[in-house]
Amino acid sequence: MFIAGTDTSSIAIEWAIAELLKNHSILKRAHLELDEVIGRDRMLEESDIPKLPYLQAICKEVFRMHPTTPLSLPHLSNQACEVEGYYIPKGTRLLVNIWAIGRDPEIWENPLEFNPDRFLGGKGANIDLQGTDFELMPFGGGRRICVGKNLGILFVQYIVGTLLHSFDWMMRDGKELNMEEAPGLALQKAVPVNALAKPRLASSAYM
Numbered sequence: 001m002f003i004a005g006t007d008t009s010s011i012a013i014e015w016a017i018a019e020l021l022k023n024h025s026i027l028k029r030a031h032l033e034l035d036e037v038i039g040r041d042r043m044l045e046e047s048d049i050p051k052l053p054y055l056q057a058i059c060k061e062v063f064r065m066h067p068t069t070p071l072s073l074p075h076l077s078n079q080a081c082e083v084e085g086y087y088i089p090k091g092t093r094l095l096v097n098i099w100a101i102g103r104d105p106e107i108w109e110n111p112l113e114f115n116p117d118r119f120l121g122g123k124g125a126n127i128d129l130q131g132t133d134f135e136l137m138p139f140g141g142g143r144r145i146c147v148g149k150n151l152g153i154l155f156v157q158y159i160v161g162t163l164l165h166s167f168d169w170m171m172r173d174g175k176e177l178n179m180e181e182a183p184g185l186a187l188q189k190a191v192p193v194n195a196l197a198k199p200r201l202a203s204s205a206y207m
Contacts, residue, residue: 008068009155011188015066016058016160018193019114021169022177026116030054031200034165040201044161046154055161057116059153062160063102063129063138065114070099070187072140098138099187107135129153166206167197 020027033054038044049055075094082088103111108118118124127133129149131141139146139153146152163169171177172194180190199206 007186009152009159011068011186012059012062012066012156013159013163014189014193015187016062016156017163017169017195018177018179018189019062019065020058020164021171021193021195022179023114026058026114027164027169030058030164034161038165040205042205043201044158044165046158049154049157049161052157052161053120054116055164056157057119059157059160060119060127060129060136061114061116062156064108064136065102066181066187067098067102067138068186069138070097071185072096072098073144075144096137096140101135101137163197166199166201168200170196170198172196 020030033052034044037051038048072095075096077088077090077092077094080088080090088094101107105111119127127136129136129139131137131139131145131149134141139149175194177193178189178191182188182190
């Protein structure tokens with residue numbers, strides 16, 4: 001439980017910072033929202049998150065493009081059944097390709113573009129992370145959905161929000177950002193983010 005609850009969250013947070021380093025206009029817009037809601041005299045608090053729709057949309061977009069468990073966890077059918085015309089025998093081990101769903105052009109417009117706005121308007125505005133919308137289910141769905149889902153969502157939103165609000169981010173020595181994925185059960189970056197963080201709040205806020 002500890003490994004699943006920490007490793008996956010830290011991976012999502014690193015992908016969020018990487019995507020924002022790559023997309024400066026999105027980073028700037030996130031800073032504007034954070035400054036309008038919180039200001040620069042204090043740190044972000046958990047109670048601020050519901051007032052930060054753009055931050056929430058950024059985290060949803062991270063979960064869509066970079067699901068930390070790209071094939072979900074294996075499930076086993078306890079009885080034979082038929083799903084969408086496919087016969088599934090009893091005892092079949094099932095994997096859901098969440099990574100492919102998040103990049104399916106029949107579901108998402110410009111799926112390879114990191115665009116949090118897709119969750120702020122149109123049909124995307126009503127998509128949540130509770131496992132009921134099959135377009136976006138990084139925590140699984142149904143009775144076997146991740147038990148730490150709510151904590152994981154809040155943790156990622158809080159840490160990403162705190163890192164964005166508290167610091168200006170830039171690549172070290174102008175190096176190009178590597179966005180390759182490493183193979184494995186968890187979707188880590190092949191090359192870890194190596195960035196500089198510069199304080200952007202009043203000095204009293206860090207005390």
